[in-house]
Amino acid sequence: LQAKAPIKLDKKFYATLFGEVGGGSPTEVAAVASVFLNRIDKEGYEKALKGSSAYRFKSKEYLKAFSGNMTEFEKKVFERNAGIADTLVLNPDKILPFTHMENVQAFGDPTWLGDMQSYQDIGRQRFYVRKQDAK
Numbered sequence: 001l002q003a004k005a006p007i008k009l010d011k012k013f014y015a016t017l018f019g020e021v022g023g024g025s026p027t028e029v030a031a032v033a034s035v036f037l038n039r040i041d042k043e044g045y046e047k048a049l050k051g052s053s054a055y056r057f058k059s060k061e062y063l064k065a066f067s068g069n070m071t072e073f074e075k076k077v078f079e080r081n082a083g084i085a086d087t088l089v090l091n092p093d094k095i096l097p098f099t100h101m102e103n104v105q106a107f108g109d110p111t112w113l114g115d116m117q118s119y120q121d122i123g124r125q126r127f128y129v130r131k132q133d134a135k
Contacts, residue, residue: 034095104126
């Protein structure tokens with residue numbers, strides 16, 4: 001059995017991560033990155049990123065990160081976030097089990113809530129494990 005090669009992350013991934021979590025805590029960044037890494041594993045790279053409204057609608061934060069037109073502080077946050085994602089890729093056993101997320105404070109419970117096994121609140125977001133993905 002041959003081990004899978006690590007996923008190659010690119011500017012779109014890092015910009016999406018920044019657009020979704022910005023300056024959240026390292027734990028929140030790891031959870032958001034885990035959602036996308038788990039979805040990439042199941043759905044493929046582009047489809048997983050399209051699950052993000054920051055990516056689909058090219059949010060202001062996504063565009064800043066993608067273009068590199070950030071303040072010095074934002075650049076440091078971007079680099080920290082990218083480093084957290086890169087660490088997860090190199091250490092897949094540290095990827096959290098989450099496959100979905102929602103800012104329930106801003107948007108309320110999602111329509112797909114019934115498909116979820118469990119959730120955990122981290123930072124501003126609620127992270128979910130889908131029933132079919134629960135281990």
